[in-house]
Amino acid sequence: MSLVVPVILGSVRRDRNGLRAARYVTKALEARGHEVPLVDPADLGLPLLDRMYKEYPKGEAPAVLEGLAATLRRADAFVIVSAEYNHSIPPALSNTLDHFLEEYFWRPSAIVCYSAGRYGGVRAAMQLRAMLAELGTPSIPSLLPIPEVHKTLDEAGAPQQPWLDRSAGRFLDELAWYAEALRDRRRSGTPY
Template identity: 75%
Template sequence: MPLTIPVILGSVRADRAGIRAARFLIGQLEARGHAAPLVDPAELKFPLLDRMYKEYPKGEAPEPMERLATLFREADAFVVVSAEYNHSIPPALSNTLDHFLEEYFWRPSAICCYSAGQYGGVRAAMQLRAMLAELGTPSIPSLLPIPRIQKALSEAGEPAEDWLGRAAKKFLDELTWYAEALQAKRAGGTPY
């Protein structure tokens, strides 16, 4: 069954490597028949959080925020692509995520983390896992860490290493299972 799984990119740097991972995962999700729109904070240009989406009077939120809220409400799951900045998540990712709340509820998330070094961003992923749970989109148990991203993926998101395709398959199989399970439960109602 086709799902809608936005891929939320976390970096706005001019030379960001995370776009490689986002392109890779979008391709993998689309090959499965899922819709995987890119959520790019560099394009959204949200201001630093002052008002959450829900704090705007109905119909008065800025257009990019309204569009993203609609996408998130239609989503079955989320993939979050995060760099590691100073052992933490990028500020652009936190800012993008923090603008919403109820739109995430009862949907799973999955974390793809990356770095230029050997650890693949896992220190940021641990903080992101806690944040996503608090937002109401708990992450699946598996991570997809990509060490040395500049060597692992081309600019177009093509993997240069065989392990990446196998790891992504397992990662997305798990996310799909959780997304379908929670989709069925949401259809029957939620606790609140």
């Protein structure tokens, strides 16, 4: 069953490796027949959070926020692609996520984390779990950590290690299960 799954990238650094991971997961989701818009904070150029989207009078939010809100509202699930900055969430990712709230409600999220080292960004993923739950898009139990991302994926997002496709397959199966289940429940109403 086709889903709409925005991939939200977390880094704006010039030489970021996150694009490799975002390209990989985007291709993997598209190969399953899903619609996968890429939400790239480097392209969006969002200001530092001063006012959330919902705090603007109707029709007065900046066009970039209106467009992103429309994308998020169409979503069945979200994939967050995050590096680990100082054992924490990248500031560009936090800023992108924090502009919205209700647009995430009742939809699952999944965390793809990466790093240049062996831990694959899992320390940031643990903090992301709490943040995503608070935003109303709780993360699925599994993670997809990508250690040594510069060796595991090439610049186009093609895997260079055979284990990655196996791990990603199980991870995306789990995300689809949660996304379909919550989509069905949203259709019959939500608690508020």
